[in-house]
Amino acid sequence: MHTSRVSVASYTAALAKANRFAAGPGQPWTVWYLGNDYARLLRLKSELPPSAVFAPVSQAVNDSARGLLSLMLDLDGFLAGSLPDRAAWDASDIADRSRYNSPFFLELARVVAVLRGVGSGGRHVVIVDDDSFAMTVFDAMIANKIATTWHRPFPGWFRLRHETRNLISLMRRLLGDGRAGLRRLSSLRGLRAARPLTPADVGGVDVWIAVWATDKTFAAGAPLQSEDRVGRLPAILRTAGIKVGYLVFPLWPERYDEIASAALRCSEPVLLAEDALSRIDIVATDFVVRRHLPGVKHRLSWEGLDLSPVLKRALKQERISGRPMKARLLSQLPRLMARLGASPKAVVTTYENHSWEKVLTASVHRHMPSSHVIGYNHASFSSFYISLNPSPGDIAANVIPDCVLTLGQTAASDLAARGFPRDRLKVAGGLRYEAFFERARQLPPPPASGVRNVLCCVGVDLDEGVELVHKGAEAAAGSDALALKVNFHPMSGPQFRDTLKAMLRSRNAAGFERIQFDDRPVRDLLVDCHAVLYIDSNAALEAAAAGRQIIYVVRETGLDYDKMPPGLSQHCRTSEEIRQALLDPPRRDSAQLNDIMRRCIGDVDVDVIRDTFQRQDKAA
Numbered sequence: 001m002h003t004s005r006v007s008v009a010s011y012t013a014a015l016a017k018a019n020r021f022a023a024g025p026g027q028p029w030t031v032w033y034l035g036n037d038y039a040r041l042l043r044l045k046s047e048l049p050p051s052a053v054f055a056p057v058s059q060a061v062n063d064s065a066r067g068l069l070s071l072m073l074d075l076d077g078f079l080a081g082s083l084p085d086r087a088a089w090d091a092s093d094i095a096d097r098s099r100y101n102s103p104f105f106l107e108l109a110r111v112v113a114v115l116r117g118v119g120s121g122g123r124h125v126v127i128v129d130d131d132s133f134a135m136t137v138f139d140a141m142i143a144n145k146i147a148t149t150w151h152r153p154f155p156g157w158f159r160l161r162h163e164t165r166n167l168i169s170l171m172r173r174l175l176g177d178g179r180a181g182l183r184r185l186s187s188l189r190g191l192r193a194a195r196p197l198t199p200a201d202v203g204g205v206d207v208w209i210a211v212w213a214t215d216k217t218f219a220a221g222a223p224l225q226s227e228d229r230v231g232r233l234p235a236i237l238r239t240a241g242i243k244v245g246y247l248v249f250p251l252w253p254e255r256y257d258e259i260a261s262a263a264l265r266c267s268e269p270v271l272l273a274e275d276a277l278s279r280i281d282i283v284a285t286d287f288v289v290r291r292h293l294p295g296v297k298h299r300l301s302w303e304g305l306d307l308s309p310v311l312k313r314a315l316k317q318e319r320i321s322g323r324p325m326k327a328r329l330l331s332q333l334p335r336l337m338a339r340l341g342a343s344p345k346a347v348v349t350t351y352e353n354h355s356w357e358k359v360l361t362a363s364v365h366r367h368m369p370s371s372h373v374i375g376y377n378h379a380s381f382s383s384f385y386i387s388l389n390p391s392p393g394d395i396a397a398n399v400i401p402d403c404v405l406t407l408g409q410t411a412a413s414d415l416a417a418r419g420f421p422r423d424r425l426k427v428a429g430g431l432r433y434e435a436f437f438e439r440a441r442q443l444p445p446p447p448a449s450g451v452r453n454v455l456c457c458v459g460v461d462l463d464e465g466v467e468l469v470h471k472g473a474e475a476a477a478g479s480d481a482l483a484l485k486v487n488f489h490p491m492s493g494p495q496f497r498d499t500l501k502a503m504l505r506s507r508n509a510a511g512f513e514r515i516q517f518d519d520r521p522v523r524d525l526l527v528d529c530h531a532v533l534y535i536d537s538n539a540a541l542e543a544a545a546a547g548r549q550i551i552y553v554v555r556e557t558g559l560d561y562d563k564m565p566p567g568l569s570q571h572c573r574t575s576e577e578i579r580q581a582l583l584d585p586p587r588r589d590s591a592q593l594n595d596i597m598r599r600c601i602g603d604v605d606v607d608v609i610r611d612t613f614q615r616q617d618k619a620a
Contacts, residue, residue: 003121003147004118004119004120004121004122004123004124004146004147005122005123005124005147006118006123006124006125006126006141006146006147006148006149007124007125007126007148007149007151008125008126008128008134008137008138008141008148008149008150008151009125009126009127009128009134009151010127010128010129010131010134010151011035011037011040011044011127011128011129013151014044014048014125014127014151015043015044015047017151018047018048018049019049021048021049021051021052021125022049022051022052027122027123028051028052028053028123029049029051029052029053029123029124029125030052030053030054030055030117030122030123030124030125031044031048031052031053031054031055031124031125031127032055032057032113032114032117032124032125032126032127033054033057033127033556033557034057034110034114034126034127034128034129034133034137034557035127035128035129035130035557036129036463036557036558037129037463037466038463038466038467038470038555038556039466039503039506039507040129041556041557042470042507043507044127052125055117055124057110057113057556057557058554058555058556058557058558058573060113060114060116060117061106061109061110061113061557061558061559062109062559062560063113064108064109064110064112064113064116065105065106065109065384065559067112067303068105068108068109068112068302069383069386071108071302072097072105072108072386073386073389073391073418073419074391074392074393075094075095075097075391076089076095076391076393076394077391077392077393078300078302079296079297079300079311080295080296080297080393083294083295083296083393084294084295085293085294085295086362086397086399087328087331087359087362088288088289088293088294088324088328089293089295089296090327090355090358090359090362090394090397090399091289091323091324091327091328091355091356091358091359092293092318092324092355093314093317093318093321093323093324093355094293094314094315094318095355095358096323096353096354096355096387097386097387098352098354098385098387099384099385099387099559099561101321101323101354101355101387102314102317103314104310104311104314105384105386105559106558106559107133107136107310107313107314108307108310109559110137110557111136111137111140111307111309111310112302112305112307114126114137114141115140115141115144115146115305118141118146119146125151131158131162132162132313133313135150135158135159135162136309136310136312136313137309138150139309140306140307140309140310143306143308143309144305144306166316166320169320170290170319170320173290173319173320173321173322174286174287174290176322177286177322177325178282178283178286180253181274181277181282181286181325181329182279182282182283184253184256184274185274185277185278185279185282187256187257187260188260188272188274188275191257191260191261191264192264192275194264195264197271197275197340199340199341201245201269202245202269202271202337202340202341202342203340203341203342203343204243204269205243205244205245205269205342205344206237206242206243206244206344206345206346206613207237207242207243207244207245207344207345207346207347207348207613208244208245208246208247208271208337208342208344208346208347208348209227209230209233209234209244209245209246209247209348210246210247210249210347210348210349210350210360211224211227211229211230211246211247211248211249212228212229212249212250212251212350213246213248213249213250213251213259213262213263214250214251214252214255214259215255215258215259215261215262216262217259217262217263218246218262218263218265218266218270219265219266220262220265220266221265221267222266222267223238223244223266223267223268224244224246224266224268228432229350229376229378229432230348230350230376230378230431230432231430231431231432231433231434231604232431232434233348233376233431233609236606236609236610237609237613240610240613240614242345242613242614243268244268245268245269245270245271245344246263246266246268246269246270246271247271247272247273247333247347248260248263248270248271248272249272249273249356260272271333271336271337273326273329273330273332273333275333275336276332276333276335276336276337277329277332281329281332282329285325285328285329286325288328289319289324289325289328290319291319292315292319293315293318296315297311298311298312298315299311323355323356324355326356327355327356327358327359328359330356330359330360330363331359331360331362331363332363333360333363334347334360334363334364334366334367334368335363335367337367337368338367338368342368343368343370343371344368344371345371345372345613345614346371346372346373346374346612346613347360347364347368347371347372347373347374348373348374348375348376349361349373349374349375349376349401350375350376350377350378351375351376351377351378351388351401351404351405352377352379352381352385352387352388353387353388353389353390353394353400354387357375357401358394358399358400359399360373361373361399361400361401362397362398362399365398365399372401372402372403373401373402373403374401374402374403374404374405374612374613375400375401375403375404375405376404376405376428376431377404377405377406377407377411377415378407378431378432379407379432379538379563380407380410380411380541380563380564380565380600380601381411381563382560382561382562382563383414384559384560384561385561385563388415388418389415389418389419389420390418390419390420391419392419395419395420395421400420400421400424401424402424403424403425403426403612404420404424404425404426405426405427405428405608405609405612406425406426406427406428407427407428407429407430407432407433407600407601407602408427408429408430408598408599408600408601408602409427409599409602410565410599410600411600412425412426412427426608426612427602427605427608428604428605428608428609428612429601429602429603429604429605429608430601430602430603430604431604433541433601434604436541436542436545437542437545437601439523439542440523440526440542440543440545440546441545441546443526443527443546443547444527445547446527446528446529446530446548447528450481451480451481451482451483452481452482452483452530452531452582452583453483453485453528453529453530453531454472454475454476454482454483454484454485454529454530454531454532454533454582455485455486455487455522455525455526455529455531455532455533455539455543456468456469456472456484456485456486456487456532456533456534457487457489457522457532457533457534457537457539457540458486458487458488458489458492458500458537459489459534459535459536459537460489460491460492460496460536461535461536462496462499462500464535464536464555465488465492465496465500466500466503466504467535467553467555467556468533468534468535468553469486469500469504469509469515470504470507470509471533471553471574471575471578472484472486472533472553472575472578473504473509473510473511473512473514473515474509474510474511474575474579475511475575475576475578475579475582476511476514476515476579476582477510477511477514478510478511478575478576478579479579479582479583481583482579482582482583483514483516484511484514484515484516485515485516485517485518485525485529486515486516486517486518487517487518487519487520487522487525487539488517488519489537497517501517522539522542522543523542526542526543526546526548529543529548530548530549530585531543531548531549531550531551531582531585532548532549532550532551533551533553533578534550534551534552534553535552535553535555535561536561536563540552540563540564540569541564541601544564544568544569544593544597545597547590547593549570549581549582549585550564550568550569550570551569551570551571551572551578551581551582552564552569552570552571552572553572553573553578554571554572554573556573564600565596565597565599565600566596567592567593567596568593568596568597568600570586
C-alpha cells in the first residue's frame with residue numbers, strides 16, 4: 001500500500017522554509033506549483049533544494065481537464081438537476097464556465113491532478129500563490145483522506161481571517177456595484193434629454209445587434225458600417241432593406257459617459273441596458289445576486305474524488321462577483337422593447353454562450369416570442385473553452401440562440417459534436433476577419449537569409465506574457481540563427497509593458513538583451529517574419545494566413561487554450577522544444593494548411609446571412 005505525505009504551502013512559506021524540502025532520509029520531495037506566475041516558478045526552481053523534483057503540472061492538469069469535460073459540459077445536471085431559479089443560474093459565473101469569468105474549471109483540474117499525483121505515495125509539497133486556494137487544496141486533501149499538513153501556524157485562525165475578508169469583500173461589492181449602476185442610470189437619463197427614447201425609434205427596427213462598444217464604435221450622424229466583432233453585418237443587412245438598431249453595452253464601464261454619448265449620436269436607433277432600468281431594479285438585483293445560488297448542491301463527487309471544497313470556494317466567489325448582477329439586469333431590456341411595440345425579426349448577439357447572452361436570449365424568447373435570437377460565433381476557440389458549449393439543461397431551457405452563424409465548418413462541427421442542435425447552425429464565414437485575411441494573403445514570403453526572424457506576440461495577461469517572452473528569449477539565445485522581436489497587444493498600456501520587461505530583467509532571462517521590442521502593428525511586422533510564438537493572440541491567425549510558421553507555447557501550470565484548429569500550429573512547452581521547432585521547421589503542404597484555415601474561418605457567405613435574416617418563420 002502506498003502512503004503519501006503531503007504539505008500545502010503558500011509561495012512565501014515555501015521559500016521561507018525551503019531547506020525543509022531537502023532530500024534527507026526517504027524519497028525526495030515532489031513539488032506541485034499550482035500558481036500562474038512563471039517568474040515565481042523560476043525562483044522556486046532556483047531556491048528550493050536541488051533534490052526537489054518538480055511535477056509535470058502542465059501535463060497532469062491538462063489530462064485531468066480532459067477527463068473533467070463530461071462534468072463541466074453538464075455542470076447544472078451534476079450540481080442542480082431541477083433548478084428553482086433558472087435565471088439565477090444562467091446569470092452566474094459558475095454556469096458561464098468561461099476561463100475569463102471563473103477559475104472553477106482550472107482549479108478543479110489542478111486539484112484532481114494533485115489528488116491523482118499524490119495517490120501513488122511519496123512526499124509532496126503543493127505550493128499555491130493564492131492563500132485562499134491553498135486552504136481549498138488542503139481541505140480537498142483532508143476530504144479525500146490524505147494525510148496533509150498546513151504549512152502555516154494556526155489554520156483555524158487563518159480560516160477565520162479569510163472568511164472575515166470574504167464578508168468585507170461582499171459588503172464592498174454590494175455597495176460598489178449598486179452605486180456604479182445608479183451612477184450610470186443617472187448619466188444616461190441626462191444624455192437622453194437630448195435624444196429621448198420613443199416608440200417610433202424602437203417599433204420600426206427589423207434587427208437589433210448587440211454591440212460591446214467603445215467611444216470610437218459609432219460616428220456622429222452616420223449609420224454603423226462595420227463593427228469589431230460582427231464585421232460588416234450592419235451594412236449587409238441595410239443593403240438587403242433591413243432596418244438595423246443597436247443594443248449597446250460599454251466595453252469599458254469606467255468610460256460609460258463617453259461611450260453612451262457617442263452611441264446616442266448614431267443616426268440609427270440605439271438602446272442601452274440602463275434605458276430599461278429603474279433605481280429599484282438596480283438596488284433589488286444587487287441584493288438578490290448576493291444570496292447563495294438557490295437549488296445548487298454544495299457537494300461534488302467525481303470518479304471517487306470528493307471535490308466539494310473546490311465547489312464551495314467557487315460558490316463563495318460567486319457572491320462577490322460583479323458579473324451576475326449585470327447579466328440579470330439585461331433581462332429588463334427585451335421587456336422594455338416589447339412595451340414600446342418592438343417586434344423585430346431578430347436580435348443578434350455574439351455567441352460564446354456567456355451568462356449575459358443566455359439571460360438576454362431567455363428574455364427575448366419570453367417577451368418577444370416571434371423574434372429570432374441569432375448568435376454570431378465571432379472567434380475561434382479551444383476545446384477547453386467550454387463556455388461555448390451548451391449544457392443539456394441550457395438546451396432544455398431554450399436559453400440558446402435559435403440560430404448560430406459560425407466562422408467556418410470547424411466551429412459548426414465542433415458545436416454539433418458537443419450537443420448544440422445541428423439544425424440551428426449555419427456557416428456564414430469570417431465577417432470579423434475579411435480585411436484581416438485579405439491583407440495577410442497579400443504578404444510576400446519572408447526574406448531568404450541565414451537568420452530566421454521570430455515574432456513573439458504578447459496578449460493581455462501579464463503572467464502569460466512573462467512566460468512567453470522568457471521562453472522565446474531562451475530559445476533564441478541558444479542560436480545565432482534566430483532573432484527575436486516582441487510585440488505587445490494594442491490594449492496593453494505602458495505600465496504593463498514596463499512591468500513585463502522588469503520581471504524578465506530581474507530573472508536574468510537568457511537572451512533578454514538581444515530582444516527587439518517593436519510596437520508597430522503585427523501586419524507590418526509579419527513582412528520580415530518567419531515564425532510567430534503565441535499563447536493567446538489573434539496574430540497567430542494572421543500569421544498562419546500569411547504562410548508563416550506558428551508555435552503555441554504551452555504553459556507550465558495552466559490549461560491548453562490554443563484557439564487554432566488541429567494541424568495548424570505546433571505545440572512546444574520548453575525553450576529547447578521551441579528552438580528545435582524554429583531551427584528545423586516542418587515541411588508542410590500549403591494546400592492542406594489553407595484548407596484547415598478555410599474550414600476554420602471561411603469566406604463570408606452573404607446569401608446565407610441574408611436568408612437567415614429574411615426568414616419569416618420562427619426557428620423551432
